[in-house]
Amino acid sequence: MVVNTLRPRILGRTITQVRLLRRDIVEPAGFDFVAQVQNCRVADIARRGKKIVFSLNGGHRFYIHLGMSGRLTVDDAALPVAKHTHLVLELDRGGEVRFFDPRRFGGVFWLGLDGAADAGLGPEPSDLTPAVLFAQLQRTRRVIKTALLDQKLIAGIGNIYADEALFAAGIHPRIPANALSRSQAARLCGAIKRTLNRALRHKGSTLRDYRDANGQPGDFQKLHRVYDRAGLPCWKCGGEIVREVIGRRSAHFCPVCQPERSENRA
Numbered sequence: 001m002v003v004n005t006l007r008p009r010i011l012g013r014t015i016t017q018v019r020l021l022r023r024d025i026v027e028p029a030g031f032d033f034v035a036q037v038q039n040c041r042v043a044d045i046a047r048r049g050k051k052i053v054f055s056l057n058g059g060h061r062f063y064i065h066l067g068m069s070g071r072l073t074v075d076d077a078a079l080p081v082a083k084h085t086h087l088v089l090e091l092d093r094g095g096e097v098r099f100f101d102p103r104r105f106g107g108v109f110w111l112g113l114d115g116a117a118d119a120g121l122g123p124e125p126s127d128l129t130p131a132v133l134f135a136q137l138q139r140t141r142r143v144i145k146t147a148l149l150d151q152k153l154i155a156g157i158g159n160i161y162a163d164e165a166l167f168a169a170g171i172h173p174r175i176p177a178n179a180l181s182r183s184q185a186a187r188l189c190g191a192i193k194r195t196l197n198r199a200l201r202h203k204g205s206t207l208r209d210y211r212d213a214n215g216q217p218g219d220f221q222k223l224h225r226v227y228d229r230a231g232l233p234c235w236k237c238g239g240e241i242v243r244e245v246i247g248r249r250s251a252h253f254c255p256v257c258q259p260e261r262s263e264n265r266a
């Protein structure tokens, strides 16, 4: 649904109840989104690319990134909530905003009081070039996994996306972002775009499977090379995928294909 359609149904309404059906779609992790948003009035709503930016009375902002398959609708509260609906914002005077995202490449990103409009948001993945990504990564010494989830560096990369892109690029999630070489940044840039395109190509069959299977996860997990595959064999080398907590988020990777020691890095 385009913002022009959403706007008259949401603007000036108070969010009376927040139902977060999947906690792990919220960035930063552990942030109490429900408490912050409940009882706030929607002062403005704007679309920037794949991001729907909500401004609340009091000046706080957050955005919903639609990712590959995300949809934002305003529905009658009496209608059943579809599977893969991750967030419901109940509005005063009826109706509720629903965020549906079967592939979970999208997410809900808290911005707080930071600046105006788009200030503070990094470039979209689709706008990245190797040079832009390298420059963004030079700005932080945090580990690359954490940096990829920072909306001020690159906007709209969620946890699954970050794990899959790092695996595709053969980059260990704990390498400091500013220690990546230009060639690694270029590989990572390509991997982010390929991950995105792969998701796009699979979108049709994925959604068809979803309907046929009557709510079963169906084909979704087949796209994941590392995410949610701890203990299973790596698609490239047959070694074991591991899961570690990095920056309070789960990280999934192959220690063989994504070496941490610099002499092993290409």
Ligand SMILES: [Zn+2]
Pocket: 234, 235, 236, 237, 238, 239, 254, 255, 256, 257, 258
């Ligand atoms: Zn491997």
